Amino acid sequence: MRWRTPLLATAFALAGWQVLVWVTGVQHFILPGPIRVGQAMLKHWESLAEHGLVTLLEVVLGLTIGAALGIATAIHIAFSARARKYMLPVLVFSQAIPVFALAPVLTLWFGFGLSPKVIMAVLIVYFPVASAFYDGLNTTSRGYVDLAQVMGATPVQIMRRVRIPAAMPSLATGLRLAAVYAPIGAVIGEWVGSSKGLGYLMLLASGRAKIDLMFAAVVVLAFLTVAVRALVDWLCKRYLGEVNAPAL
Amino acid sequence: MGGERLFGPLDLSLRAGAWTCILGPSGVGKSTILRLIAGLEIGGTFEGEIDAPAVAYMAQDDLLFPWLDVLDNAVLGARLRGEVPDLERAKALIGRVGLTAQIGQKPPTLSGGQRQRVALVRTMMEDRPVILLDEPFSALDARNRAQMQELAVELFAGRTVLLITHDPAEAARLSDAIYILDEGGLRGMAAPEGDAPRAVDDAAVLRAQGALFKELRGAA
Numbered sequence: 403m404r405w406r407t408p409l410l411a412t413a414f415a416l417a418g419w420q421v422l423v424w425v426t427g428v429q430h431f432i433l434p435g436p437i438r439v440g441q442a443m444l445k446h447w448e449s450l451a452e453h454g455l456v457t458l459l460e461v462v463l464g465l466t467i468g469a470a471l472g473i474a475t476a477i478h479i480a481f482s483a484r485a486r487k488y489m490l491p492v493l494v495f496s497q498a499i500p501v502f503a504l505a506p507v508l509t510l511w512f513g514f515g516l517s518p519k520v521i522m523a524v525l526i527v528y529f530p531v532a533s534a535f536y537d538g539l540n541t542t543s544r545g546y547v548d549l550a551q552v553m554g555a556t557p558v559q560i561m562r563r564v565r566i567p568a569a570m571p572s573l574a575t576g577l578r579l580a581a582v583y584a585p586i587g588a589v590i591g592e593w594v595g596s597s598k599g600l601g602y603l604m605l606l607a608s609g610r611a612k613i614d615l616m617f618a619a620v621v622v623l624a625f626l627t628v629a630v631r632a633l634v635d636w637l638c639k640r641y642l643g644e645v646n647a648p649a650l
Numbered sequence: 651m652g653g654e655r656l657f658g659p660l661d662l663s664l665r666a667g668a669w670t671c672i673l674g675p676s677g678v679g680k681s682t683i684l685r686l687i688a689g690l691e692i693g694g695t696f697e698g699e700i701d702a703p704a705v706a707y708m709a710q711d712d713l714l715f716p717w718l719d720v721l722d723n724a725v726l727g728a729r730l731r732g733e734v735p736d737l738e739r740a741k742a743l744i745g746r747v748g749l750t751a752q753i754g755q756k757p758p759t760l761s762g763g764q765r766q767r768v769a770l771v772r773t774m775m776e777d778r779p780v781i782l783l784d785e786p787f788s789a790l791d792a793r794n795r796a797q798m799q800e801l802a803v804e805l806f807a808g809r810t811v812l813l814i815t816h817d818p819a820e821a822a823r824l825s826d827a828i829y830i831l832d833e834g835g836l837r838g839m840a841a842p843e844g845d846a847p848r849a850v851d852d853a854a855v856l857r858a859q860g861a862l863f864k865e866l867r868g869a870a
Binding site: 546548 | 685688689690704705706707709711713715717726727729730731732776
């Protein structure tokens, strides 16, 4: 039952797309209809799967490493006033540099392999996780902290057993955002320089005027993103024990 | 600090093993006195001396941790300090407040009265000689409040209790010593005779309640 509404909505969107293509008579190398894209997916499923798995690996690695770094940073700056003083401005300033601009440099430094894409994903994931979790750690209800203090808990114990568990819903918000951002980082990395991955496949298909294959790669990327997002959502519900998880 | 003086010099001593109540309108600094005794931040400067042993603290907000069940909330103090909690004692106390059936539930599934009972057990589990109560019953409905007052008197027997309240009826019902704190400072009032919890409709309680109410009104 819970799949019916999204399926129906998707079907409507696809039908609208196909009708648009038929009515306007637009050339298939400008905008292929969903039927053409579907055919391309069937025809090229092997290369789509191969490149998709590469992108998936980059996304999962980038997400894991970026989230771990973001979590560590958030705890560190929430705990130490000195770290807050020095790291918070750097953190905010780092966001002023567009990740896109760094992609060529990363490729120059780390070559055409997996690592520059993973680093791109890490960079794009790091900030939303760190900032959402830090926000949560910083807004622990005063009453909880007072109670813990009267009970004789040390600052470390308060961090571990009060502030961190109380911030879990905020961490989950950051991780959900990160799950959607990570594929962006990976694909940007692939565009700048690679021989594998969905981003590479898109450029390749576009260069050979195989627009239907390009769209097929976009569709696979979208599915991949939705799947990663669903996995993160499930993990958050399972392990972060949220009482009231937001729907999205 | 550039702020205002919250209150002038005041001197308060609690009788050991008895309930002392500070009654007053909102915003005169009742909770600040309690926070000072508990050793918490007050957002200001304090000059003077506080001689208080280890305390346990219970507020109007039950402050139950939503991610812990009733039993884990009851032994929160031990959990926070990394000690081994006395689960048997916690279970016995949870039984005494009538929540054995809810022992594995999380706070969001409990009623306000049930949550405050868990907070009561958590306060008891701290096993401190002095107990500070910051309007712990004021958010409850009349029936739950009366029951909670009786339960608290029963469980906290033999301990030194400082109760902050704005309710003259509560003060008259529970206290062995009553102070009024308002703009005029802190002053002692007569508490009714007899052991707490006194009956809500006891003549002496009603008289005391009337006198307290008059004093509060008169000062305003």
